[in-house]
Amino acid sequence: MIVIAAEQVHQCNPDDGSWLYQMIHMDQNWAASLATTDGVAALFSGVTVLRRPDLHHRATAWSELIFSGATAHRIESRFRELVDELGAATPEHLVTGDSDPALSGRLAPVLRRLREDETNPRLDELAETISISKYQLIRAVKQATGLAPLAWRQNARIQKARQLLRDGHAIADTAHELGFTDQSHFHRVFRAHVATSPGAYRA
Known part of the structure; x- marks a missing residue:
């Protein structure tokens, strides 16, 4: 187990x-x-x-x-x-989990923006908000989460998508709410993370 x-x-x-x-x-x-x-x-x-x-x-x-x-x-x-x-x-x-509370606290605004911003925020812009370089940001996020910033963002979006689909939201509405460019893009990313289609998961 x-x-x-x-x-x-x-x-x-x-x-x-x-x-x-x-x-x-x-x-x-x-x-x-x-x-x-x-x-x-x-x-x-x-x-x-x-x-x-x-x-x-x-x-x-x-x-x-x-x-x-x-x-x-x-x-x-x-x-x-x-x-x-x-x-x-x-x-x-x-x-x-090798969590560092100080690092997690410092990265909190960056992770919040990655999770909630429907646009695709630029790494240098995110890094500037906590006064570090883009490359320092990439290393810090990977150290804190195990994933690079954009990979973490995709994972967070798919977790939210799963919740919305479980709550009965339509696939097209879910894709739009999470900022995917189109439904086929959402379908590809969802299947890559969950190993099934959004429709099968929702059913």
Whole structure:
């Protein structure tokens, strides 16, 4: 089992061959709020790899429960037990997020603009807002997020797109709201990030 914290840069593609896996996406704050043990803080701080067949079976049983018609109370209760067990388990491999609060704070206005500005802001203009060079900005954003500025922007836009599509927004409206030049461009970028089309994701 692999637990990947929110905002943690990762990829799910194998180096060789193919993988078969099930993914469950959830709100991290909600998941952490259900825990009753302190170990969950570490669980949601990076990437945690657990090799415990019993926990794998518990997680699979819980995911099946979601589609079984069980009540929300029962689903939440079973998940609370599962997340406590995951937090208490000893990981076989752990990659922690190397966040630097001072750097993150300094970059906050840049990341906010990258996330919210529908235009494509120039790197030298963004760098000027926090009094560094364009190349220093590229290095700083990559250090703080794991991605170069424009790659981070694309990822943030697709995360927002997923939210809008889940909320029932039309594909064309979503593409327009996020500043994509046209729907086909949005389709290509979305598929590259999510491995499915916006239409299939919305369905």
